[in-house]
Amino acid sequence: MFKKILIANRGEIACRVIKTARRMGIATVAVYSDADRDAVHVEMADEAVHIGPAPAAQSYLVAEKIIEACKATGAEAVHPGYGFLSERASFCEALEKQGIAFIGPKPKAINAMGDKIESKKFANAAKVSTVPGWLGVIEDADHAEKIAGDIGYPVMIKASAGGGGKGMRIAWSQAEVRDGFDRARSEAKNSFGDDRVFIEKFVVDPRHIEIQVLADAHGNAIYLGERECSIQRRNQKVAEEAPSPFLDEKTRKAMGEQSVALAKAVDYQSVGTVEFIVDAQKNFYFLEMNTRLQVEHPVTELVTGVDLVEQMIRVAAGEKLAISQKDVKLTGWAIESRLYAEDPYRNFLPSIGRLTRYRPPEEGRSGDAVIRNDTGVTEGSEISMFYDPMIAKLCTWAPTRLEAIDAMSDALDNFVVDGIEHNIPFLAALMQHPRWREGRISTAFIAEEYPDGFAPIVPDAEETAVLAAIATTVELLRRDRLDRLSGRLAPHSGALKRDWEVKIGEAYIPVSIVEGMISIPLEADLSIAGAPPVTVVSEWRPGEIVWHGSIGRRRISAQIRPVPNGIRIAWKGMAVTARAMLPNTAALDRLMPVKLPPDTSKMLLCPMPGLVVSISVKDGQEVKAGETLAVVEAMKMENVLRAERDLTVAKINAKPGDSLAVDAVIMEFA
The missing domain is CATH 3.30.470.20 (ATP-grasp fold, B domain)
Structure with missing residues (x-):
């Protein structure tokens, strides 16, 4: 077994690998860029090596710097995490030449499956069901339009070396192909250093279901169930689960066995993921194979009890799998x-x-x-x-x-x-x-x-009552605290006020304290909007962000933050501003004029902090609705800002290369 490994990554995945290595008694080495000098993974590792400036292309993506760090620290192996160098066969080969183990598959498997175009060709040759598409080199946007027309819309334009939703665009018509092709190539080059893209048929309303495989260097390979990854935004997964609520055992077994066969065909050694799209009839089509650990691997670990990072390390060290297919059980x-x-x-x-x-x-x-x-x-x-x-x-x-x-x-x-x-x-x-x-x-x-x-979710009557109860208790305990700090022994300036009104949105909800004194811990019976009394119990203290308690038989956790003249309550996707007032104050509040927000309809505001990639118009230019005004890049994603209506550009306030804050004015309109 290795005595020391280096993690060629950052953030949560670096921390994740360090935790398992520490449990296995293996020393760890972190690498970091200028931006990550004080990062958590640097603090967690036994050693840390600086590898360059903040941009990944000058630090985490430079294989030579990783190898130098291994030599300097005596690391015997490298765990690449995901992203960055995790699916580069050239990196794996460079490590092997230096006698450093790669905790992942061999170059043969990475070359066969790591490239989306080549993996499609390989899967076709192996008679694996694949989505119709064009797997050759796409010369330019004109060529892309022709291919898309031959396949039939909608189509998916995807970066060959892509991942994480970057370098992907859906085109529903010929008009969208050219722009989608350009954007996909640009993102692919910026994120992966490879601007090749391919086009395939986009299956409408598919599910994205993937199979986790695990194989060693001794010919053993198993699958550890599936993960449902269908909740996606811009082709980036947002929420995942294991197992899938859609698959039956027959389909699960077929997908698993096909995935194992594919892994064996390329002599796969390590953990890997075979991704499929599944239609409403449970027909499944090979999408790609990720020759690395997946972001969503924890859900598989939770239902199988298998530490996938540990298995990667053991396989890389030459050990045989200690589990067989019959040992894999999905629990919970x-x-x-x-x-x-x-x-x-x-x-x-x-x-x-x-x-x-x-x-x-x-x-x-x-x-x-x-x-x-x-x-x-x-x-x-x-x-x-x-x-x-x-x-x-x-x-x-x-x-x-x-x-x-x-x-x-x-x-x-x-x-x-x-x-x-x-x-x-x-x-x-x-x-x-x-x-x-x-x-x-x-x-x-x-x-x-x-x-x-x-x-935000709009609360119904029952949820509004819960929010009103929380707001009332917060205000009562706040006043009680102020009274105690001022030295008054009797609460609330000498008398507990029993009747209140809580303003939520434009509604005023009457709340009455039927029984109970206000103190910590709080226990009181409240009548809300004339309903029968309900018991509210909480140990919340003024200044705490999370309100814990029970309202009736319902356990509640909600977040409380002060805002001018009230509090902001966040609970189960709801976010409301609430203000608990005495009835006479509420009567005056109803008479207050409403302050309107400023008019920004004649401005193009930067929607997020980012870098201006391009400005597509000039002063005085007339543009039509839907035309591109500017492109802003943030978090390695290019965001195209388009005109929402026909307009005339009056003044441009930004230029390519500018770093802008959120809501910075990019241009103004006449």
């Missing part, structure tokens, strides 16, 4: 939510900045559920524009799917992240969505359910 259900630094209310555009608060839920068993959080950040960490925007992978396991979903819902309500925008509100809303809870999903789920973008 696991859900993974990917927490991204992105603003769900701005079409999920990236957000960067410092984590002023980062307090994940406690890991471990909670009742019948298990909580796991794979992360590479801590409070004070900076989310940089140079790398992937993932903050953490929050996972829950429970005996049944709905129990796992409910555990995830509660864990998200307890996950505190401040300082940047993040997608927890969307993930929390997803856990409540009937279609998700019923398992009726496809890769088009987000586009279909949120066609106009994501907005």
